[in-house]
Amino acid sequence: MEKIRRERRQGQAFVRGSLVPSSTHDQRLLARQGPSDWVHMDPWRVLRIQAEFVEGFGQLAELPPAVTVFGSARTAPDSPEYALGRTLGRKLAEAGYAVITGGGPGVMESANRGASEVDGAVSVGLGIELPFEQRMNDYVDLGIEFRYFFVRKTMFVKYSCGFITLPGGFGTLDELFEALTLVQTRKVTSFPVVLLGSEFWGGLIDWIKGTLLGTGKIAAQDLELITVTDDPDEAVRIIVESDRARSRQRQEEIEATSVQTAEPQ
Template sequence: MTDSARRPGSADEELLSAEWAQVETELTDPQRIDRIAAELDMAFGQLADVRRGITVFGSARLGEGTPQYELARELARRLATEARAAVITGGGPGIMEAANRGAHEGEARSIGLLIDLPFETGSNPYVELAVPFHYFFTRKVSFVRYSDAFVAMPGGFGTLDELFEVLCLVQTKKIRWYPVVLVGTDYWGGLVDWIRERVLAEGLISPGDEDLITCTDDLDEVVRICTEACDLRSGPVNAA
């Protein structure tokens, strides 16, 4: 440790910056591995009975009263009542709160996978089951493992990170097919066009990869896609 070393600001920084002289080392590698294993064990235990889960991603900055918040709330309520699905979010404010609120209003399980951030603490008041994480990557494992479909509302880097993580896993066949639905053609249309007109056109993805994404404004279509995915992966609601 040098005189200028500082304490890491998060568990991720402590792990990923462990070789930097500017960041204090607080754990040994065996301790880090134990902590990661314990976090996964905790998450798997708390989420073990989740079936028919749908994850809704979106910005923490779009609060109550914005059109995006109200749309996410309505969508989650419909996923709860029509798809009979648990709704999973990052558990924070904004779109995440809206989706948890809609699930709560639809009397479905409302789940928040929380991340330890210096500027965002605690869960929104509509989370029924809060699962805390220190590490982004253990949290991502849990999003994927317990979800049958993914819906992305407008969001920033965090939403984009989660979106492309899932797309990469499906494209590389690390996981079986999951529907990935982008809600809001006005917001997402430019990204979808870029994927088709540049990434696909220049041969950087294979033909058909662009179809891993559905972009729509139609909540009926979103509910239909998510319901079919839940039925396919977890079984119909009325199945014994």
């Protein structure tokens, strides 16, 4: 019987067998246990982190307007959720958007796959080093591997016009609530967050309304940050309208600045 060798992606590198380390770069960065030699190692980590930012910015800077699609890596290819993600990816591409995902299987693959079916569309995967291997799916045109989650998350936000989130687990929820926090605190503006799949997300929305809003942990207007729908056409329309509104606002600001500059002092 053929022995299966362990394998792992590490940034842009790929290792197998005995070269696979026992921990990831994120784990070693966040670890506080052990000898004090970490004090001397962290400055070198900063350079590696800097390099990841530079690589991500360089690869993604010339993307067309893009939308990030989140969802479970465990979604089966024959499931309704996979079909929904594929339809969404295709419709986003037809509307002129690049589609960004985490680059893995499941919903991520489905959205990349849908985008790849449209001529001239760009399908992007932003992967991450994990303790277990998760290969980049076959429908990614541009794939970047990251060592650190926070660098990868920056790329998702910086190069997206909005997030559309399909059913998923802890990773999906992490990305969803980070996006909501950034919008709520106005770190990003005019940034729609759409939840696709009302049956899956209904319980969460009820809890947000009943518990978070009900106990004063969020304000009533914070509920307006989230849109829930079952219609991929509506999800795309929300993105398009928000994008157009942002473009109009930017143009108005440019015109206002031009008028002020032209006024005699």
